[in-house]
Amino acid sequence: MKTALSLIFISLILIIPINVQASETLQQTEQTEQTEQAELPNASMLVEEQAEKLDVEEIRTYWDEVMTEYGGFLPESQKGSLLQFLSGEKELSFQEWMKAFLKFLFHELIANGKLLGTLILLTVFSMLLQLLQNAFNQSTVSKVAYALVYMVLIIIALNSFHVAIQYTNDAIESMSNFILALIPLLLALMASSGGLASAAFFHPVIIFLMNTSGLLIQNIVLPLLFLSALLNIVSTLTDQYKVTQLAGLLRNISIGLIASFLTIFLGVISVQGASAAVTDGITIRTAKFITGNFIPVLGRMFTDATDTVISASILLKNTVGVIGVAILLFIAAFPAIKVLSLAFIYKLAASILQPLGGGPVITCLDIISKSVIYIFAALAIVSLMFFLSLTVIIAAGNLTIMMR
Known part of the structure; x- marks a missing residue:
């Protein structure tokens, strides 16, 4: 009996210090975790620090150009x-x-008022000459005068069409250069948030598609549209020789090329980009699980700090992406408004002058109006492709975070 009591007493003595030591160890562990949590960086502070260190000089150049050229229309x-x-x-x-944008549209319409007046005067003058031809039994002098006036009208119309093409080329070139300047910044932020596979996929694909789209529109689509408009105008000069079918074929080829490239572009960017984002999300989630469960204390601290850095990178990437989309919209919108105002001027001139009589002059004005609308559509489609590429990149980064 005494032996049993002594064994119990010795056991109690051995057990009590161990419990005290364990409780002290738990308290120290909790204090350490609290201290480490307090020392973790704040996401908002990280966003500010990263924003200050970002190399946004090229993007700032485009922003300053927009502000300098169109800032007068902004509050x-x-x-x-x-x-x-x-x-x-x-x-x-x-x-x-x-x-x-509305202010700029009205400004362009007023600025093109001189063009509208010139078109109206030339059209009225050509109609008077046509009446003189009928009155004097097809006088040679009136024929020559009518031909000269009509040629002047065609030259003005083709010059306006060339100006619209120049606006479109400049806008596409500016958008391409801006995208190529913005993409490395977005992909660097995406990689810092864990989207390594997405960044590796988007970098070559975006550069290839951007350059291809610019070359396709500038070197194939726009020349085809210009040639189509020229053939349609030539067809109005005589009733015997018509090339309207060839003009329509060239126009359909150009529109088909744009539609086909848009389909390929959206398919590659959306499907492959989403799969790369899912891969990144699963990789990050696996790494967090292994680190947090197999490395005690330090593993949890590391995963918390990583979450904070990733969240800050995502916030900054979204901010840069939204600003980039806005700048892209501004670069595309103002030239598009210029092109649209030209189309409206020619359509308005044709609509006003049609009651005075038909003829090749009204047909020529209507052809130029429709052709400029096709130029506007080409610019709008390219802008849509660039806009969607930025949107998919931003969404892919956010999808990576959702998957983790």
Whole structure:
């Protein structure tokens, strides 16, 4: 009995210090975790630090160009440096920019009023000469005068068409250069947030598709549209020789090329980009699970710190992406409005003058109006492709975070 009591007493003595030591160890562990959690960086602070260290010089150049050229149509709340909008000091307003676009549209219509007046005067003069031909039994002098006036009208119309093509080429070139300047920044932020596979996929694919789209539109589609318009105008010169079918074929080929490339572009970007994002999300989730469960204390601290850094990178990537989409919209919208205003001027001239009499002059004005609309459609489709490419990149980065 005494032996049993002594064994129990010795056991209690041995057990009590172990429990005390264990409780002290648990307390120290909790204090260590709290200290480490307190020392973890704040996401907002990381966003500010990364925004200050980002190399946005090329993007700032495009922003400054937009502000310099079109800033007069904007309110003061939408003017400022790029860093002010990146840091959140100022915010973009969709309503204010829509008002600016409307102001610019009315400005272009007023600026093209001289062109409208010239078209109306030349058309009225050509109709008077046509009446003189009928009155004096096809006088040779009136025929020559009518031909000269009609040739002047054609030259003005083709010059306007060339101006519309030049606006479109400049806009596409500016958008391509801007995308090539923005993509490395977005992909670097995507890679820092864990989207390594997405960044590796998007970098060569985006560069290839951007360059291909620019070359396709500038070197094939726009020349085909110009040739189609020229053939349609030539067909109005005589009733015996018509090439309208060839003009329609060239126009259909150009539109078909744009539609086919848009389909391929969207398919490659969306499907492959989503699969790469899912791969990144699963990889990050697996790495977090292994680190958090197989490395005690330090593993949890590491995963928490990684989450904070990834969240900050995602926030900054989304901000840069939204600003990039806005700049892309501004680069494309103002030239598109110029092209659209030209088409409206020719359509308005044809509509006003048609009651005075038909004939090849009205047909020529209508042809130029429709051809400029096709130029506007080509610019709009290219802008849509660039816009969707940025949107898919931003969405792919967010999908990676959702999957983790």
